[in-house]
Structures are given as structure tokens and as C-alpha cells.
Amino acid sequence: MKLGNLIIAGIVTGSIYAAFAACVALWYRVSNILNLAVGDFAMMGALGVDDLVRVKHWAIAPAILVMLAAVAVGAYVYDRVVLGLAQDGRTRQEGIVVTFFFTFALSFFLEGLAEVLYGTDVHAAPDLWAGPSLNVFASGLHIERAGVLVVGFAAVVGLALAVFMRRTLRGKAVEACGENYLGARIVGIDNRQYRRLLFVLSAVLAAVFGILESPITGYTFNSGASISLTGFLAAAFAGFQKPGKAVVAGLSIGLLEAILGGYVSAQYGDTLLYAILAAAVLIRPSAMGLDVALD
Amino acid sequence: MTDSAGGRGGATAVAPGSGDGASSQPAALRVADLSVSYGRVAAVHDVSFSIDEGECVALIGPNGNGKSSIVMGIAGLVARGGHVEIFGRTAPPANVMFMSRHGLTLVPERRQLYPQLSVADNVILGCYSRTRSLRKARTSDSYRRALTLFPELEGHMKQKAGTLSGGQQQMVAIARGLAADPRILAVDEPCLGLAETVGKRVYDALAGIHADGRTLLIVEEAPVRALQLATRQVEVRNGVVVRGSE
Numbered sequence: 001m002k003l004g005n006l007i008i009a010g011i012v013t014g015s016i017y018a019a020f021a022a023c024v025a026l027w028y029r030v031s032n033i034l035n036l037a038v039g040d041f042a043m044m045g046a047l048g049v050d051d052l053v054r055v056k057h058w059a060i061a062p063a064i065l066v067m068l069a070a071v072a073v074g075a076y077v078y079d080r081v082v083l084g085l086a087q088d089g090r091t092r093q094e095g096i097v098v099t100f101f102f103t104f105a106l107s108f109f110l111e112g113l114a115e116v117l118y119g120t121d122v123h124a125a126p127d128l129w130a131g132p133s134l135n136v137f138a139s140g141l142h143i144e145r146a147g148v149l150v151v152g153f154a155a156v157v158g159l160a161l162a163v164f165m166r167r168t169l170r171g172k173a174v175e176a177c178g179e180n181y182l183g184a185r186i187v188g189i190d191n192r193q194y195r196r197l198l199f200v201l202s203a204v205l206a207a208v209f210g211i212l213e214s215p216i217t218g219y220t221f222n223s224g225a226s227i228s229l230t231g232f233l234a235a236a237f238a239g240f241q242k243p244g245k246a247v248v249a250g251l252s253i254g255l256l257e258a259i260l261g262g263y264v265s266a267q268y269g270d271t272l273l274y275a276i277l278a279a280a281v282l283i284r285p286s287a288m289g290l291d292v293a294l295d
Numbered sequence: 296m297t298d299s300a301g302g303r304g305g306a307t308a309v310a311p312g313s314g315d316g317a318s319s320q321p322a323a324l325r326v327a328d329l330s331v332s333y334g335r336v337a338a339v340h341d342v343s344f345s346i347d348e349g350e351c352v353a354l355i356g357p358n359g360n361g362k363s364s365i366v367m368g369i370a371g372l373v374a375r376g377g378h379v380e381i382f383g384r385t386a387p388p389a390n391v392m393f394m395s396r397h398g399l400t401l402v403p404e405r406r407q408l409y410p411q412l413s414v415a416d417n418v419i420l421g422c423y424s425r426t427r428s429l430r431k432a433r434t435s436d437s438y439r440r441a442l443t444l445f446p447e448l449e450g451h452m453k454q455k456a457g458t459l460s461g462g463q464q465q466m467v468a469i470a471r472g473l474a475a476d477p478r479i480l481a482v483d484e485p486c487l488g489l490a491e492t493v494g495k496r497v498y499d500a501l502a503g504i505h506a507d508g509r510t511l512l513i514v515e516e517a518p519v520r521a522l523q524l525a526t527r528q529v530e531v532r533n534g535v536v537v538r539g540s541e
Contacts (some may be wrong), residue, residue: 023443169429172416176409183407187471188392188424241411264413 003288004141006262007255012147012216014254015154018207019244020231021238022154023202028240029165032179035219037103038108038206039227041071045207046214047118047221048082049125052290066264068204075203078106079196107224114221124214144225146215153212154247159203162244174198178241233277257271323348323479323510324369329377331364331534338364339534340371340376348382348478351511352539353525355518361534362514366481370394370401382478395424398478404486404487404514405453406468410457414448417456417467421474422430437476444500445470462493469500480504481512486520 024037047223052063082105086098115244129145136143176184177191184191210219210227217223220264234253238245256276320346331339339361346352354362368375371391375446379386381397392443394400400421422432432438442448445466457466459520465485474481484502488495498520505511505524515521522528529539 031515167429169432170418171418172429173423174422175412179409179411180407182372182403183409184420185391186370186407187420188395189420190392245379246431259418259502291527 002262003259004139005107006258008136008143008147010258011151011251011256011271012143012145012254013170014251015147015151015259016209016213016216016250017230017234017254018158018247018250019150019154019213020174020206020227021234021250022158023206023209023230024231024235025240025246026161027195027198027202028178028235029243030174030191030198031083031087033098033102033246034100034232035103035199035202036100036228036232037106037110038202038231039229040107040114040224041203041206041217042210042213042227043114043221044074044209044210044225045071046125046219047123048121049113049211050214053126054276059162064125067211069205071203071207072200075200076196079199082106083195083199084192086175087195107228108202111224114224119222120221122220123213124218127215129214136195144216145215146212149212150209150216153208154250158247160243161247165243237277237280240292298342313487315320320348322346322380323350323382324512325378325380326365326369327378327380329368329375331361331368331373331375333373337534339375342531342534342536343377344536344539345531346510346512347510348510350527351505351513353518353521354512354531355521355528355529356516356531358516360367360531361424362516362531363385364485364532366483366514367400367403370402370481372403383393390410392424395475395477400424400472400475400477400480400483402468402472402480402485403501404483406464408456408464408467411455413453414456414459414467415452418442418448418474418491421471424475427436432474435474435476438474441470444473451468460493462489462496465489465493465497466500467495469504471483473504477509477523479512481514483514485513485517486517486523494520 018041027035048067048070049060049063050068052058055062058066083102108295113234127146129149130143133142133144134148165175169259173184173189174194176187176189177194177238181191199247230250230253234250235246237249237253253273257269257273260272264272311409325345327343329339329342330337342361342365344352354365356362364373365475369374369379371386371389371394373421374389376388381394381399384397386393386397409420412420419429419432419438421441422435422438425437426432426435433482447463448466448470456464459467469482469485472482487498489497501511502524511524513525518528527539530537
């Protein structure tokens with residue numbers, strides 16, 4: 001029973017990691033830039049919906065739609081103004097500064113904005129599926145309703161992204177953009193259009209996950225960094241290249257974390273987890289695609 | 296390819312700015328006063344030449360004299376000044392899609408493949424300018440023809456392109472270019488870094504493409520093979536055409 005509940009908890013946590021990893025990997029695949037603001041988009045979605053519903057007394061559906069639209073517009077403007085200046089000019093900026101720091105600044109900006117708008121308290125978007133936790137097949141195993149939504153949405157998004165990348169010419173064009181900027185342009189692929197579209201899409205997906213997940217963990221204005229870190233970590237184990245693999249990596253990390261926390265040490269579970277992950281990277285970087293990412 | 300015309304030996308040099316030239320058909324490609332700069336450095340100045348449909352033209356000259364910049368400017372990959380016409384239509388600057396849709400595809404220097412993608416994916420992305428459907432691309436005649444030109448690739452379709460030999464990568468790059476079903480194929484340094492026998496195989500393939508009725512523009516620093524295939528040459532030195540503009 002204990003193991004079953006740990007596995008369920010691990011799947012829910014892993015789905016959260018998987019979702020943000022998919023967002024990070026998706027955009028990295030097209031731009032070779034790590035989206036370290038992905039967690040902040042999730043935080044803005046959750047805190048924004050909470051504010052509109054709880055403080056301003058909006059109905060939940062329009063509140064969600066307005067916040068998703070706001071996130072989409074914000075991501076679009078950032079791409080046009082900042083990323084466009086760096087990537088679309090006569091001299092295209094490349095290298096580690098672009099890869100790591102272009103979205104880091106956005107993360108800080110969103111964190112500050114959230115502090116001003118929503119304060120420093122813990123917030124959560126309203127439960128979309130309120131009620132007591134579910135007893136899985138009357139087996140005594142329990143899962144929170146918000147957890148079911150998170151797992152379901154992560155599965156749908158992971159599957160959709162995997163199909164998009166593997167089974168469509170546009171998905172292959174996305175991969176080509178990240179593989180070779182000039183090579184993609186030669187066959188007529190509009191790198192800028194894909195970069196912009198997927199930045200906005202990954203921001204909106206992150207916001208949806210934030211809205212679904214915040215009832216489980218609760219968010220503050222500075223939750224974004226830790227969310228991005230979990231996404232970054234799981235995406236790293238997919239070499240930042242494959243959103244589908246990133247989902248699997250996220251789920252695995254979540255499961256490992258839950259089992260270590262349950263059976264080894266609740267206090268040192270995270271420490272053990274990171275030690276295992278670090279050892280895995282050192283032993284077999286190629287198996288996880290990290291050599292590609294580092295290259 | 297349905298629009299084959301002309302053939303080897305039918306070259307008619309057209310003076311820049313002379314409209315449709317000597318023939319009643321517009322030139323396949325007409326370049327007038329083309330210039331390309333990188334920042335303050337001018338790489339190409341006032342280059343003019345034209346190519347009739349079915350010709351094979353060798354663009355030759357020493358390394359670093361602007362040959363690649365000329366084809367990059369024509370293909371829309373770098374900003375350029377001057378005037379470029381393709382089959383009578385004026386091309387907007389820096390618009391790869393326009394050139395591709397109107398029949399010009401570039402096989403660039405150093406191939407510019409997608410190393411982590413499979414050979415099949417590399418070639419099929421050549422169809423991108425014509426369709427967004429993977430199914431249509433896979434069943435297209437141009438994709439099939441591009442692959443049949445290089446039977447050497449048959450056993451490597453699922454292999455990552457970055458793991459192929461230089462010669463095989465060049466074949467993939469040419470196949471990707473052909474998958475776009477171009478009327479004009481521009482090939483930049485097709486034998487760069489390749490062994491003698493592999494270079495010969497690449498040129499055999501280019502001869503086959505030309506015999507199929509396609510117009511070829513071959514950029515070469517070491518032009519012995521290119522001049523054997525070409526019906527005409529345009530020589531570039533210091534970013535200026537010194538021979539073959541007319």
C-alpha cells in the first residue's frame with residue numbers, strides 16, 4: 001500500500017517535472033536557448049487566475065482565458081523585442097550567454113512583477129476539479145483530483161509533442177532549426193516564425209500547468225525559479241533535444257524522488273536524488289544526450 | 296522535372312540589363328549589379344551575368360573572392376543589393392522561400408546538413424518549400440528521384456547524417472536540394488574536402504542532373520571538373536566578374 005501511494009505521488013510529481021521539461025526541451029529544440037523563465041510563466045498563470053477569481057471575483061473560465069492570453073502576449077512581445085534584436089539582426093548572437101542568460105533576465109523581471117502585483121503570500125489557482133482525493137479502484141490508493149488533471153494534461157501534451165516532432169514535416173522543420181540555422185533557411189524554413197510560435201506555445205503550456213498544479217503545491221512570486229530548475233533538470237536528461245524523452249525523464253525523476261523520500265529518507269531524499277542524477281551524468285553523458293547539449 | 300529545355304551547348308550569354316536577351320524566353324537567372332556586404336566589408340561589387348535554362352555555368356575564382364557570397368545573395372540567404380530575376384520574375388532580396396518556390400535551390404558549401412537527424416529526414420526536408428505534408432513529401436516524385444540518384448544512401452536512410460562520410464554527406468545535401476524539384480540547382484564547392492574518387496562520383500551525379508534538363512550553377516575554386524561539365528564559365532576575382540558576364 002505504501003509503495004503504491006508512493007508511486008502515485010511520484011507519478012504526479014514526475015508529471016509536473018515532465019510538463020515543464022517538455023516546455024524547456026520544445027523551445028530549446030528550435031532556438032538552442034534554454035527557457036529559464038518557463039516556471040515564471042507557470043507562476044504568473046497561477047497567481048493571475050487566483051487574483052482574478054479570489055480578489056476581483058471573476059468567473060474561473062474567463063479568468064483562465066485572460067491570463068493565458070496575457071502570458072501569450074507577454075511572451076510574444078519579449079520574443080519580438082529582446083530575442084528578435086539578438087537573433088534576427090545582421091549579426092546573429094550565439095553562444096553560452098544567449099543560451100543561458102537571455103531568458104534569465106525575463107525570469108527576474110516576471111518575479112519582480114509578480115511581487116508587485118500579488119505580494120509575497122502563497123497563492124493557488126482555484127481547484128478545477130474540487131473534492132476529496134480519489135480512491136483508485138477502491139484499492140486504498142489515493143490520488144488528489146488536481147494530480148489527476150496534471151498527469152492527464154502532461155500525458156496529452158507529451159504525446160502530442162512526440163507525434164508533432166516525429167510524424168509531421170513541421171516537427172522535423174523545428175528540429176532542423178535547432179540543428180542548423182543556415183541549413184534550415186536554405187530549404188525555406190522560417191526559423192524566426194517557429195522560434196516565436198514555440199516560445200509563445202511553451203509559455204502558454206507552462207501557464208496551464210501552473211494553473212492545474214498550484215492547488216497541490218501553492219505558489220509564491222518566487223516559485224518560478226525552482227519550477228524552471230525541475231524542468232531544466234529533466235530536460236537535461238533528454239539532452240534538451242526531445243520533448244517526448246523529457247517527459248519520460250521527468251516522470252522517472254519524480255518516481256525516484258518519491259521512492260527515495262518514502263523508503264530511504266524524507267529529509268535527504270532530494271540530496272540522494274541529485275547525487276544519483278549527477279552520478280548518472282558523469283558515468284554516461286552520451287546515453288542522456290548531454291554530450292550533444294554541451295557540444 | 297517537367298520544364299526541361301535547352302540542353303548542353305545551347306548557352307546564350309545575355310548582357311546585364313538587356314531585358315530578356317537574345318532568346319524569346321526570359322533567362323532562367325539574370326543577375327544585375329549584385330552587391331553583397333558584411334558590415335562595412337564589401338565582398339561582391341556590381342556582379343552581372345545571366346544563365347539560360349538548361350545551361351550549366353561554372354562560377355570560378357580563387358578562394359575568398361566572393362563566389363559563395365554571390366550564390367548566397369542570389370539564393371536570398373544574405374542581404375544584397377542589385378537586381379535578381381528568376382524566369383522573368385524579379386526576386387525580392389533575402390527571400391529564400393521566393394527563390395525556392397520559383398525554382399532555385401542552393402546546395403551550400405560545407406553541406407549544412409542536420410547532423411542529428413536521419414538521412415531520410417534530411418532529404419525530406421528539401422520538400423519543405425513545396426509542401427507541409429509529410430505524407431505528400433514522402434510520396435512525391437522529386438523525393439523519390441532524389442534518392443534513386445544516390446543508391447549508395449539506400450542502406451543509410453535511418454542513420455544520423457552527422458555520422459556519414461564526407462562524400463555521403465555531399466550526396467545527402469544534393470539529394471535534399473533535388474527534393475525541392477528545382478529548375479535551377481546551385482551547388483557551392485561540391486567537392487570540398489572530398490577524395491578524388493568521391494569527387495568524381497559527385498560530378499557524375501551532377502552530370503546526370505544536368506542531362507535531366509535542369510539548369511546548373513556550379514561554384515568551384517578548383518574548376519577542372521566543373522569546366523568539363525559546364526557550358527560556360529563566369530570568373531570572379533576580388534568580388535568582381537572579370538570574365539563571362541556577357
